[in-house]
Amino acid sequence: MAIRVSVFEDNKKLRESLVQLINSEEDMICTGAFADANRLIPNMQQANPDVVMMDINMPGVSGIEAVVVIKKKFPNVQILMQTVFDDDDKIFAAICAGASGYMLKKTPPQKMIEAILETHLGGAPMTASVAVKVLQMFRSQASAQQSEFIDLSEREREILRLLVKGKSYKAVAADCFISIDTVSTHVRHIYEKLHVHSKSEAVAKAILQKLV
Amino acid sequence: MAIRVSVFEDNKKLRESLVQLINSEEDMICTGAFADANRLIPNMQQANPDVVMMDINMPGVSGIEAVVVIKKKFPNVQILMQTVFDDDDKIFAAICAGASGYMLKKTPPQKMIEAILETHLGGAPMTASVAVKVLQMFRSQASAQQSEFIDLSEREREILRLLVKGKSYKAVAADCFISIDTVSTHVRHIYEKLHVHSKSEAVAKAILQKLV
DNA sequence: TTGAGAATCACCAATTCAGGTGATTGTCGC
DNA sequence: GCGACAATCACCTGAATTGGTGATTCTCAA
Numbered sequence: 484m485a486i487r488v489s490v491f492e493d494n495k496k497l498r499e500s501l502v503q504l505i506n507s508e509e510d511m512i513c514t515g516a517f518a519d520a521n522r523l524i525p526n527m528q529q530a531n532p533d534v535v536m537m538d539i540n541m542p543g544v545s546g547i548e549a550v551v552v553i554k555k556k557f558p559n560v561q562i563l564m565q566t567v568f569d570d571d572d573k574i575f576a577a578i579c580a581g582a583s584g585y586m587l588k589k590t591p592p593q594k595m596i597e598a599i600l601e602t603h604l605g606g607a608p609m610t611a612s613v614a615v616k617v618l619q620m621f622r623s624q625a626s627a628q629q630s631e632f633i634d635l636s637e638r639e640r641e642i643l644r645l646l647v648k649g650k651s652y653k654a655v656a657a658d659c660f661i662s663i664d665t666v667s668t669h670v671r672h673i674y675e676k677l678h679v680h681s682k683s684e685a686v687a688k689a690i691l692q693k694l695v
Numbered sequence: 696m697a698i699r700v701s702v703f704e705d706n707k708k709l710r711e712s713l714v715q716l717i718n719s720e721e722d723m724i725c726t727g728a729f730a731d732a733n734r735l736i737p738n739m740q741q742a743n744p745d746v747v748m749m750d751i752n753m754p755g756v757s758g759i760e761a762v763v764v765i766k767k768k769f770p771n772v773q774i775l776m777q778t779v780f781d782d783d784d785k786i787f788a789a790i791c792a793g794a795s796g797y798m799l800k801k802t803p804p805q806k807m808i809e810a811i812l813e814t815h816l817g818g819a820p821m822t823a824s825v826a827v828k829v830l831q832m833f834r835s836q837a838s839a840q841q842s843e844f845i846d847l848s849e850r851e852r853e854i855l856r857l858l859v860k861g862k863s864y865k866a867v868a869a870d871c872f873i874s875i876d877t878v879s880t881h882v883r884h885i886y887e888k889l890h891v892h893s894k895s896e897a898v899a900k901a902i903l904q905k906l907v
Numbered sequence: 908t909t910g911a912g913a914a915t916c917a918c919c920a921a922t923t924c925a926g927g928t929g930a931t932t933g934t935c936g937c
Numbered sequence: 938g939c940g941a942c943a944a945t946c947a948c949c950t951g952a953a954t955t956g957g958t959g960a961t962t963c964t965c966a967a
Contacts, residue, residue: 651953690899
């Protein structure tokens with residue numbers, strides 16, 4: 484059974500060459516080529532694709548908005564983004580919207596075919612420059628800066644967790660079955676270890692350094 | 696000029712076949728093959744590679760620890776991780792440690808050569824299953840849940856930023872050149888919009904939903 | 908066994924915060 | 938111009954928080 488591929492691309496020439504490329508493959512068939520995503524839903528229902536090739540910059544509904552809609556209405560459809568620029572924000576937005584792959588338009592035809600296949604198989608083909616950017620973004624997001632090791636006791640960690648949830652001393656005391664004065668003492672110790680002097684500072688530090 | 700590749704891999708058979716594979720390429724040369732990372736620094740100095748193929752599971756010093764050291768001591772060396780399992784935590788750790796690529800060991804030889812080349816060119820080759828996982832992790836990290844749109848005024852956002860930094864009303868008042876009572880009023884409005892009732896809840900929400 | 912730390916509780920003073928009421932100014936769109 | 942709203946300020950009360958001092962119990966390692 485051939486893979487059904489649909490194309491959303493406003494550049495007529497590029498769109499037509501993609502259609503031709505897809506149809507030149509034995510086990511692929513292009514079931515729709517559209518210049519914009521303004522009639523997205525009916526277009527999708529009619530074309531009923533397995534894989535969508537989506538240009539990120541289109542007049543009217545943007546490629547990213549289209550991805551959001553497609554992933555909502557047709558969650559089984561895989562989406563391969565295409566763009567001329569490997570722009571950080573766009574990549575970020577497309578990934579979060581649910582795109583599976585991200586290829587530059589200048590990718591050679593054979594690689595593009597491979598990417599469509601890989602997308603259909605549940606992979607995540609990415610142009611090298613995009614893959615690098617994704618890893619960079621990932622690192623900068625993930626690592627934060629947990630420079631200093633903060634050695635809270637189990638009890639202190641538990642109380643800090645409750646403070647982060649916005650609980651007052653009284654509420655913490657009730658939750659832990661201890662008195663307010665005890666909570667106050669623990670909090671004091673937490674402040675000393677975190678080098679802070681208020682609940683909100685402690686909460687901010689706890690979240691940013693993933694202490695809880 | 697041939698690409699200098701070094702291999703760290705405890706399985707003798709696999710190590711030797713990798714060496715052979717690398718040396719069978721015209722523009723690659725294997726400058727060192729080691730069964731573990733226990734004498735990492737001298738090994739690296741002696742082999743002086745452009746690209747390191749690093750097994751993630753090795754006796755003694757783990758592949759990930761080795762990546763950290765290499766990236767610190769030899770920042771220009773690119774590292775291609777190799778593993779039998781596409782384990783979330785390992786991938787995560789390797790990326791954060793600074794690995795450029797991540798390939799399963801069962802990758803066919805030709806693809807492995809391509810991956811080495813791509814790594815050397817500053818790319819980030821990833822086995823399909825790994826790429827998918829990276830995108831998934833990225834999504835779950837990035838998106839958080841910024842469901843409801845919170846429309847803070849510029850002034851409110853500024854004050855919230857200061858609260859997140861741990862400032863008291865008095866300090867905020869001083870920073871913004873306004874009175875404490877005005878700060879108090881702004882804070883009240885912020886609480887209403889955020890549906891919270893304390894400074895720490897507001898701070899937590901602000902950070903988690905990236906309002907500041 | 909002796910000491911360090913974790914967890915618990917208490918009392919206290921000064922400060923800060925939350926929320927209620929009320930008011931003035933300036934800007935923006937209709 | 939008028940209404941809506943942001944930004945500003947004031948006064949007030951009760952509650953919560955911060956930080957100081959001091960104490961008991963228990964456990965775990967030196």
